Amino acid sequence: MNIRQQFQQYFGKECRIAEAPGRVNLIGEHTDYNQGFVLPGAIDKKIYVALAANADHILKLNALQYNEQYSFSLDDMHPVKGWPTYLLGMIAMVMPEKRLPQGMDIMITGNVPVGAGMSSSAALCSAMGLALNEIFQLGLSRMDIALAGQKTEQQFAGLQCGIMDQFASLHGKAGHLMKLDCRSLEYEYMPFHFPEIRIVLVNSMVSHTLASSEYNIRRQQCEAGVKVLQKRDPSILSLRDADLKQLEAQRKEMDETVFKRCRFVLEENQRLQDACDSLTRRNLDDFGKLMYASHAGLSKDYEVSCPESDYLVKTIKEIKAVKGARQMGGGFGGCIISLVEKNEAETFIQAIQEKYAVEFGKRPECYIMNIDDGARMESVIV
Ligand code: GAF
Numbered sequence: 001m002n003i004r005q006q007f008q009q010y011f012g013k014e015c016r017i018a019e020a021p022g023r024v025n026l027i028g029e030h031t032d033y034n035q036g037f038v039l040p041g042a043i044d045k046k047i048y049v050a051l052a053a054n055a056d057h058i059l060k061l062n063a064l065q066y067n068e069q070y071s072f073s074l075d076d077m078h079p080v081k082g083w084p085t086y087l088l089g090m091i092a093m094v095m096p097e098k099r100l101p102q103g104m105d106i107m108i109t110g111n112v113p114v115g116a117g118m119s120s121s122a123a124l125c126s127a128m129g130l131a132l133n134e135i136f137q138l139g140l141s142r143m144d145i146a147l148a149g150q151k152t153e154q155q156f157a158g159l160q161c162g163i164m165d166q167f168a169s170l171h172g173k174a175g176h177l178m179k180l181d182c183r184s185l186e187y188e189y190m191p192f193h194f195p196e197i198r199i200v201l202v203n204s205m206v207s208h209t210l211a212s213s214e215y216n217i218r219r220q221q222c223e224a225g226v227k228v229l230q231k232r233d234p235s236i237l238s239l240r241d242a243d244l245k246q247l248e249a250q251r252k253e254m255d256e257t258v259f260k261r262c263r264f265v266l267e268e269n270q271r272l273q274d275a276c277d278s279l280t281r282r283n284l285d286d287f288g289k290l291m292y293a294s295h296a297g298l299s300k301d302y303e304v305s306c307p308e309s310d311y312l313v314k315t316i317k318e319i320k321a322v323k324g325a326r327q328m329g330g331g332f333g334g335c336i337i338s339l340v341e342k343n344e345a346e347t348f349i350q351a352i353q354e355k356y357a358v359e360f361g362k363r364p365e366c367y368i369m370n371i372d373d374g375a376r377m378e379s380v381i382v
Contacts (some may be wrong), residue, residue, distance in 0.1 A: 005048075015107070016050070018051075018131035018375065018376070019048045020047055020124070021375065023164070024337055024371075028033050029329070031269055032161075034151045035184075035239070035268075037182065041192065045118065046127075047112055048109050051135065058074065058105070062108075063164050064109040072088065075121055075320030086128065091132065092298060113203060113365070119331075122166045126169040126375045130170070130375045145168035147163065149170075150166050158216075159215060161330075184239055194282075197323065201338075201369055202325075202338065203364050203367070205333075205364055206334070208319065215364055220259050225258045228258070267297055275287050291326045292342070294326045298331065299327075309327040316352060319351065322340050325338035335367075
């Protein structure tokens with residue numbers, strides 16, 4: 001049964017449906033909240049939100065994949081544990097007076113793996129924001145909805161994230177990556193048309209419980225670095241404004257950990273620019289090398305990797321059919337993104353699944369991803 005039929009069966013009425021994708025990020029990790037650049041693309045794995053008004057003056061929620069149901073009073077828009085917080089947060093962020101004018105029945109489902117670094121929560125916020133904008137004619141732009149999603153993540157889920165995930169979910173374009181300047185919010189679509197290559201995600205199946213607290217610490221460490229750099233040059237407002245020479249000059253003034261975090265961010269921004277150049281030159285060998293370098297920085301300087309991710313990248317690097325690979329997203333597990341020759345993709349998946357199972361006693365899920373369009377109202381039937 002698709003979500004429309006399930007909604008009809010459970011709530012006994014017709015509904016509107018919004019869908020929003022997860023994302024991959026080819027390179028440019030932990031750069032968004034440092035006002036740098038990112039290179040994501042929306043994917044063909046999505047979250048679906050189905051909605052209709054009710055006369056009971058309450059918010060009724062049902063998540064099909066968890067088989068969980070909740071009810072909230074319309075005046076209850078404050079953070080809660082688990083997935084409902086993203087829906088409550090979006091209502092608080094986009095609705096006038098932070099509340100719904102009427103009761104609503106909402107059902108969610110989807111196939112974006114949770115805790116795999118593919119932005120399932122950003123997809124949920126984006127679908128909800130798009131649906132509210134459409135149903136209540138709020139007149140918000142896609143960027144407004146993305147910013148509301150970011151605030152929801154920060155204020156309702158406690159992750160001091162940047163704008164990449166929500167942006168990508170709402171602005172995706174099939175066959176294209178997006179080079180986003182996270183300071184000006186200007187972006188450019190970059191064609192990613194390599195029929196001989198597949199984007200394969202290898203899920204480490206590790207979902208670190210400290211991921212959000214460590215993430216917030218990384219952000220604070222970058223801000224601490226900016227404060228030190230500012231002492232010498234007050235025009236530096238974020239790591240975006242500094243270069244490696246300036247950082248080196250202030251090295252003795254800062255904690256060594258803070259120095260390493262800042263070095264990673266500055267180098268990662270440069271890698272992203274170089275990666276975009278290699279894309280333009282259609283040179284995936286160079287692009288792949290930058291992905292491996294990105295992972296090395298994530299692991300050694302930014303320290304957001306884990307033994308499982310390091311093992312996967314090291315093992316994948318030995319496979320000839322792979323151009324490049326690195327851990328993707330916030331870190332401490334989740335997925336490794338890799339660029340693999342199309343004809344070898346299935347063999348690659350089998351080999352990596354077997355090796356990983358021997359090493360860690362669990363079989364990693366693998367997904368071959370396509371770069372797809374961003375969020376939209378009522379289309380695909382699940
Ligand atoms: C998570 C965050 F939500 C993003 O904003 C980004 O910082 C990413 O980690 C790391 O690049 O997905």
